Amino acid sequence: MGSLSIHPVLGVGEVSPGEDVSQILIDALEANGPPLEEKDVLVVTHKIVSKAEGRIVELDSDSPDAHRHLVESEAAGVIRRRGNLVIAQTRHGFICANAGVDRSNAGPGRAVLLPLDPDRSANRIRLRVGRHFGCEVAVIISDTFGRPWRRGLTDIAIGVAGMEPINDLRGETDAHGMVLHVTQVAIADEISAAADLVMQKSSGIPAAIVRGVDWRPGTSGATSMVRSDEDDLFR
Amino acid sequence: MGSLSIHPVLGVGEVSPGEDVSQILIDALEANGPPLEEKDVLVVTHKIVSKAEGRIVELDSDSPDAHRHLVESEAAGVIRRRGNLVIAQTRHGFICANAGVDRSNAGPGRAVLLPLDPDRSANRIRLRVGRHFGCEVAVIISDTFGRPWRRGLTDIAIGVAGMEPINDLRGETDAHGMVLHVTQVAIADEISAAADLVMQKSSGIPAAIVRGVDWRPGTSGATSMVRSDEDDLFR
Numbered sequence: 001m002g003s004l005s006i007h008p009v010l011g012v013g014e015v016s017p018g019e020d021v022s023q024i025l026i027d028a029l030e031a032n033g034p035p036l037e038e039k040d041v042l043v044v045t046h047k048i049v050s051k052a053e054g055r056i057v058e059l060d061s062d063s064p065d066a067h068r069h070l071v072e073s074e075a076a077g078v079i080r081r082r083g084n085l086v087i088a089q090t091r092h093g094f095i096c097a098n099a100g101v102d103r104s105n106a107g108p109g110r111a112v113l114l115p116l117d118p119d120r121s122a123n124r125i126r127l128r129v130g131r132h133f134g135c136e137v138a139v140i141i142s143d144t145f146g147r148p149w150r151r152g153l154t155d156i157a158i159g160v161a162g163m164e165p166i167n168d169l170r171g172e173t174d175a176h177g178m179v180l181h182v183t184q185v186a187i188a189d190e191i192s193a194a195a196d197l198v199m200q201k202s203s204g205i206p207a208a209i210v211r212g213v214d215w216r217p218g219t220s221g222a223t224s225m226v227r228s229d230e231d232d233l234f235r
Numbered sequence: 236m237g238s239l240s241i242h243p244v245l246g247v248g249e250v251s252p253g254e255d256v257s258q259i260l261i262d263a264l265e266a267n268g269p270p271l272e273e274k275d276v277l278v279v280t281h282k283i284v285s286k287a288e289g290r291i292v293e294l295d296s297d298s299p300d301a302h303r304h305l306v307e308s309e310a311a312g313v314i315r316r317r318g319n320l321v322i323a324q325t326r327h328g329f330i331c332a333n334a335g336v337d338r339s340n341a342g343p344g345r346a347v348l349l350p351l352d353p354d355r356s357a358n359r360i361r362l363r364v365g366r367h368f369g370c371e372v373a374v375i376i377s378d379t380f381g382r383p384w385r386r387g388l389t390d391i392a393i394g395v396a397g398m399e400p401i402n403d404l405r406g407e408t409d410a411h412g413m414v415l416h417v418t419q420v421a422i423a424d425e426i427s428a429a430a431d432l433v434m435q436k437s438s439g440i441p442a443a444i445v446r447g448v449d450w451r452p453g454t455s456g457a458t459s460m461v462r463s464d465e466d467d468l469f470r
């Protein structure tokens with residue numbers, strides 16, 4: 001197995017509703033490099049996708065009430081609530097704080113929502129950038145989630161196109177010839193986390209190229225990563 | 236912000252109780268490269284550390300009962316139980332399946348347990364490899380955990396030395412000058428996930444170098460990443 005490299009996509013700048021996020025990414029890659037290569041994974045933070053798709057709302061006020069109403073309108077169900085903290089399931093099935101409503105990097109008095117269909121958004125970008133650079137790539141749309149039991153946040157995949165988000169090793173054997181117990185690697189989440197290492201929250205870098213991952217083509221999308229209700233012990 | 240690269244550590248081979256895991260890693264890096272550089276993060280899967288430290292047990296039988304007794308002896312508390320699946324808190328505070336008892340890559344009739352003090356193990360490796368290569372590095376000991384709500388597993392940090400495991404951005408501002416809401420990045424977990432991308436479970440590569448991350452020196456260790464009981468909504 002070879003090495004892997006991760007490259008920030010520089011020069012994207014501010015994105016506004018109605019803009020063509022694929023073209024913005026292509027222009028940034030053409031201006032600042034590197035050009036996409038076969039089997040690259042382009043990781044794009046959801047924020048610029050949401051903004052381009054107009055998934056941004058003006059808040060009537062900065063009050064907790066206005067925020068709460070917005071979260072409730074985005075949530076398909078509330079998992080836990082404590083004070084102003086709401087852990088909710090989104091319409092896509094993802095479970096996260098505030099149903100994905102985010103006020104950082106949104107501008108004053110505004111909030112950014114999740115894309116309506118991040119898998120579809122990812123696929124649209126995949127087709128456009130793949131055609132432009134003449135290669136087969138995968139695209140991940142990432143967001144920053146907390147998790148139970150552990151402090152700190154990590155980036156995970158909320159939209160996936162071109163690759164199977166889970167690397168299924170069931171039936172493969174370990175170095176002793178024993179069948180592997182650890183069999184389903186959430187490779188799209190690991191790639192999202194890796195990409196975040198060159199983005200960091202305050203730096204204004206909303207995309208990165210992850211090069212050298214041996215992913216498998218597929219169409220399952222990020223929603224296939226949602227654990228079903230009956231398989232889950234923590235709802 | 237620059238690019239990042241991840242390099243598998245090749246040629247480690249099987250590790251047995253009593254062996255010097257730091258020396259094994261140094262020998263592998265000397266033989267196959269690359270040599271460690273200033274600010275590298277060396278990520279080591281816990282399995283070889285546990286084996287070197289003798290944290291490996293022979294099971295009397297392959298029965299579910301033998302497995303269950305072992306899990307219970309390793310657990311400080313059980314969070315959820317369904318059939319043979321036990322989500323337990325380890326003595327270190329980590330919450331994971333089977334309290335970290337792992338039978339893959341252990342050999343037939345055997346199980347590998349977590350290191351007794353992974354932060355201390357990480358620091359021991361950090362001092363040895365840093366002295367050998369004459370540079371300041373960080374060391375992470377990783378394990379593969381599942382998570383609620385999402386299918387698939389990702390690697391996370393159970394031992395951290397030399398770096399702060401959480402990148403605390405509180406007080407920093409976003410591109411609009413707004414104070415960031417996403418303020419604590421679990422950088423050690425993101426580095427562990429990134430390293431797993433060049434390791435993969437069946438390949439027999441138990442370590443990787445992550446080069447180019449802008450980490451902050453610190454001594455908090457991985458146990459500082461455990462969310463306190465009162466801050467947690469999912470126990």
